[in-house]
Structures are given as structure tokens and as C-alpha cells.
Amino acid sequence: MPDTPETTRLLVFVVGGKSFGVEVDRIVHIMEGRRPVRTPRSPAHVEGIIDHQGEILPVINLPRRLGAPREDSARAHLITDLPGRGRVAVTVEAAVRVIDLPADALHKPPPKVFGIKAEFIRGVANVGGRPLVWLDLGRLLSSPERVALVA
Amino acid sequence: MRPVTSQPKGSLAASRASPPRALEKVLLSRVGEELYGIALEGLRQVLSTEGLREVPGSATCRALTAAGQTFPVIELSELFGFAPSTDQAEQRVVLIEGQGRLLGLLVDAVEEVGDLDPAAVVPFPGEVTELDPRTFRGLVRRGDRIVVLLNPDALTTLEEVQLFYREHA
Numbered sequence: 431m432p433d434t435p436e437t438t439r440l441l442v443f444v445v446g447g448k449s450f451g452v453e454v455d456r457i458v459h460i461m462e463g464r465r466p467v468r469t470p471r472s473p474a475h476v477e478g479i480i481d482h483q484g485e486i487l488p489v490i491n492l493p494r495r496l497g498a499p500r501e502d503s504a505r506a507h508l509i510t511d512l513p514g515r516g517r518v519a520v521t522v523e524a525a526v527r528v529i530d531l532p533a534d535a536l537h538k539p540p541p542k543v544f545g546i547k548a549e550f551i552r553g554v555a556n557v558g559g560r561p562l563v564w565l566d567l568g569r570l571l572s573s574p575e576r577v578a579l580v581a
Numbered sequence: 582m583r584p585v586t587s588q589p590k591g592s593l594a595a596s597r598a599s600p601p602r603a604l605e606k607v608l609l610s611r612v613g614e615e616l617y618g619i620a621l622e623g624l625r626q627v628l629s630t631e632g633l634r635e636v637p638g639s640a641t642c643r644a645l646t647a648a649g650q651t652f653p654v655i656e657l658s659e660l661f662g663f664a665p666s667t668d669q670a671e672q673r674v675v676l677i678e679g680q681g682r683l684l685g686l687l688v689d690a691v692e693e694v695g696d697l698d699p700a701a702v703v704p705f706p707g708e709v710t711e712l713d714p715r716t717f718r719g720l721v722r723r724g725d726r727i728v729v730l731l732n733p734d735a736l737t738t739l740e741e742v743q744l745f746y747r748e749h750a
Contacts, residue, residue: 467615467727469709470661470716476709479720481727486720488709 437530443522446498446579451564459509480519489519497578512568545580605697610688613663616728623733628674642741653745654685679733
């Protein structure tokens with residue numbers, strides 16, 4: 431057998447009509463059809479809290495965090511375990527599929543992609559003729575910096 | 582010495598008597614779609630909204646007089662940034678006492694009195710609110726819902742409440 435090329439396994443999801451990915455290793459669970467409990471005077475990108483198998487987690491609305499111009503009604507909550515942040519539920523418009531990207535398909539991002547600074551991006555790829563942005567969710571969700579996703 | 586045989590986990594757990602737990606009683610009220618709990622210890626009375634009046638110059642604070650005492654009333658949906666109640670007939674004023682002061686909380690509905698196991702209360706995560714997190718005693722699960730427990734001592738020290746008592750001393 432030849433050497434297996436190094437691949438990165440990403441969960442692909444949609445926000446603002448654009449495709450994003452996050453390492454599958456960081457995803458603990460995907461929950462669908464659950465309504466978070468809204469919390470009093472929540473910051474703009476916080477949707478509330480949710481019970482995940484007995485643990486109450488903050489819910490971060492990723493479309494709002496990314497400043498997406500619109501919010502889709504189809505929703506999923508990604509239960510993620512992020513370095514330096516612990517477990518948190520992340521709302522996305524839809525979790526699509528898992529893909530394996532070979533190292534040579536991943537590229538260094540330009541200074542900004544879709545209006546998102548490169549410091550929040552781990553790589554970009556072209557998947558089926560469409561751009562895919564591999565997000566650094568841990569860094570994005572622990573930074574107070576505003577992001578405005580390009581429509 | 583090490584035990585040679587070990588019992589199955591299930592029987593170990595079953596043989597361990599569960600310690601007696603002191604349960605608290607809490608009043609559960611609805612604000613928006615969510616449940617809020619107040620320990621009966623800090624609760625004085627549940628009143629109708631009859632006689633509730635505006636306080637000049639304050640958007641969130643109103644006033645009510647009951648049994649010869651006048652106290653401020655905070656509309657929780659307004660304080661929390663939720664939409665105002667659509668069914669005013671269900672609204673109640675939950676009168677609480679904290680730090681020696683009376684405070685009315687205008688809730689969308691009073692649901693029931695439930696048991697609370699204090700050991701089951703988990704901290705309220707500060708990052709999910711822009712209010713002082715001490716306003717909330719913690720969170721507790723109830724069936725498939727999550728109840729936010731309120732802290733009367735912190736609520737009665739809200740700026741609006743202090744202002745009311747300074748002006749109506």
C-alpha cells in the first residue's frame with residue numbers, strides 16, 4: 431500500500447448561503463429540532479442555553495456571530511468542544527456532510543474571505559466548484575471582534 | 582487487602598442509601614416562553630395587576646400599593662429584553678423581599694409551586710447575559726425545561742429600585 435496522504439476530516443455546514451467547515455474531532459454531537467432557552471438580555475450573538483445530556487451549555491448563534499445578512503429557518507446545533515473554551519452549542523443553518531480533504535487541497539487564506547479575517551480561518555478549499563472556508567471556531571468564539579459576512 | 586471479587590456496579594449503587602435531601606419550594610413564573618423560579622423564602626405575596634401605576638420618568642419601574650405599603654414593580658419582560666406579554670389577564674405581580682426591601686416583579690403568568698433540590702442548581706453562565714449575573718441564583722432542570730432561579734437580594738439592589746426608594750423614602 432502506498433502512503434496514505436494526510437487528510438483533514440471536516441464537518442461542512444452552511445451560514446449565510448456559504449459553506450464552512452470545522453474539524454469533525456471538535457464536534458461532540460449534532461442536535462436538530464431543539465429550541466434553546468432564551469436568556470435575559472443576551473448579547474447579540476448569544477441565543478441562550480441548551481441542555482445537552484444533562485449539561486447546560488451556552489448557545490452561540492454563528493450566523494449572528496459572523497454578521498450574516500439573513501438567518502435561515504432550518505437550523506442545527508453543533509455541540510463543540512473547543513480548545514480554551516470548553517463545550518458550547520453553535521447554531522448553524524444546516525449541517526450538510528462530512529468530507530475528507532487531502533492536505534494539498536487546503537490553501538492558506540488570503541487576508542479576508544467573505545469579509546472574515548484570515549486569523550479566524552484555518553484554510554480554504556475548492557469543493558465541487560464552490561469555496562469552502564475551514565473556520566477556527568475556538569478563536570472566533572473567544573474573540574470580541576466584529577465580523578460582517580459579505581452577502 | 583484487595584477484594585477478590587467485585588460486585589456489579591448496579592448492586593453497589595442500589596445498596597448505597599441515598600442521603601436525605603432538604604428540598605426547597607419555589608414559585609415558577611413564566612416570562613416570555615421561559616420559566617423563572619423564586620424560592621418561597623423570599624416571596625411575600627402574589628398580587629393581581631390591579632392598581633399598578635406608572636412612575637413618572639421611569640420606563641421599567643412602576644408602582645403598586647398593597648396593604649398600606651407602596652413598592653416598585655419591575656416588568657421582567659422589559660428588564661430581560663423580551664416582547665411584552667400578549668395576555669394581560671394572566672399577568673401577576675410577584676412580591677418579593679430582599680435586603681429588607683419590597684419589590685414587585687411583573688411576570689407574564691404564575692404557573693405553579695414546585696420542589697427544588699438545591700444540590701441540583703448549576704451556576705448561571707455569565708456570558709449569556711448582559712445583566713449582572715448575580716441577578717440569577719442559578720439554573721435547574723425541570724423535565725425537559727430549564728428554570729432560571731432569581732436572586733431577590735440582587736434584584737432589590739437594581740438601580741431602578743434604589744432610585745424608587747430614594748425618591749419615595
